Amino acid sequence: MTAVSPLSPARPRVLVLCPGPWDKQALGARFDTRYELLYAGEELIETPSLWDGVRFNVFRWVDQTVKAWRGQGLAGVVGTGDYPGCMLASLVGEQLGLPVPPPAAVVQLSHKYYSRCIQQKLVPEATPGFEPLDPFGGPPKLQRLGYPLFIKPVKGTMSIRAQRVHSAGEFRQAVHFSWRERLAKHLLLRPFQHLLERYTDGKVPAWHFIGEALLEGTQVTVDGFVERGRAVVMGIVDSVMYPGTISFQRFESPSGLPGPVQERMRQVAVRLMEGSGFNHACFNIEMFYDPAQDRVSVIEVNPRMSYQFADLYERLAGMNTYEAQLALAVGQPVPWRAASGQAGAAASFVLRRFSDARVDQVPSAEEIAQVKERFPGTIIQVLCAPGERLSDHDQDVGSYRYGIINLGAPSRDELFERYQQVERMLPFRFS
Secondary structure (H helix, E strand, C coil), rough: CCCCCCCCCCCCCEEECCCCCHHHHHHHHHHHCEEECCCCCHHHHHHHHHHCCCCCHHHHHHHHHHHHHCCEEEEEEECCCCCCHHHHHHHHHHCCCCCCCCCHHHHHHHHHHHHHHHHHHHHHHCCCCEEEECCCCCCCCCCCCCCCCCEEEEECCCCCCCCCEHHHHHHHCCCCCCCCHHHHHHHHHHHHHHHHHHCCCCCCCCEEEEECCCCCCEEEEEEEECCCEEEEEEEEEEEECCCCCCCCCEEEECCCHHHHHHHHHHHHHHHHHHHHHHCEEEEEEEEECCCCCCEEEEEEEEECCCHHHHHHHHHHHHHCCEEEEEECCCCCCCCCCCCCCCCEEEEEEEEEECCEEEEEECHHHHHHEEEECCCCCCEECCCCCCEEHHHHHCCCCCCEEEEEEEEHHHHHHHHEEEHHHHHHHHCCCCC
């Protein structure tokens, strides 16, 4: 936990809960002169045993954190992580009387089944058929859907265990867990389950799955924020898959979708987020556009900012989404303006392999510095270390991430030229 210095009236004091690598890289470099940034909860994501442990109690942790920070002059609390960061920030901030999203909205939108129920009420035309599935209850007894269908955990990350299934047999294979995996899943999601019992009817546990009607088309992410009950869409990023897979190759902006389609997506996002009760924070919504059906569909809602895309908006529109999140956290107006940035195109490229491997070499700090010197503003995240296997980390079905490269360029052609040069300069080696 960060040591507390005397309160500085010139800089609002903001507590960042469960900060991840993107937070530490972006916040300190850009916003230390404008905000006094304090950090807590790193151990919940850096030491998984603390988060997995049977003795961990989410409400006790929140109460202890509130007690530690009450009277310390906090102006805001933020958490950009999907789990547990954004949930803990809403719980802590609510008790401290700070502008945070209502915990009920964050919890319900974070659970894919309860989120679908909200979507069905507010944007039914953009909501596919769906139903809850018990992965431990034998062959599913489908009530509303038929095969093929898409399944995913009601609480998961990075498309882990998310896949298309064509039969009950494929379903059983997709949700097969060893007893160790099953125990780990229950322990990991135990805090979320406790939140569900407080903020929902609790009928669909945290470790269940959801089945959904198949969606097709172009996938995008709609980024925005809700300020004093009013939703604003900042932009749309195209989510491009590796051919024939559901693994992301890159996230590219500006979107290539037609303007009228993007406007429909904006309207869906505004209706959904304003009607959900979400407030005082950034959000991102994954959507599909199916040109054959001329249909916009919601894939899922993430009640938090997309830290991976924060710099893309700065490159294109002149404002980093961390800037929006910090302003919302302290109750200040978001200085959003649809202005032009220095780049004409920007993307977040995901480095992947499609077979497991041992990591023999990753780029050194000096090699990464050389890339940044040649291409200023480039962001590089190394997701593995020598001696590890790629499968040691949580991964999508059938692919293995090992790095991320964010960069911009004056044009789309130059963007891809720069990416190819950067990739060649980063010596990853596997065996």
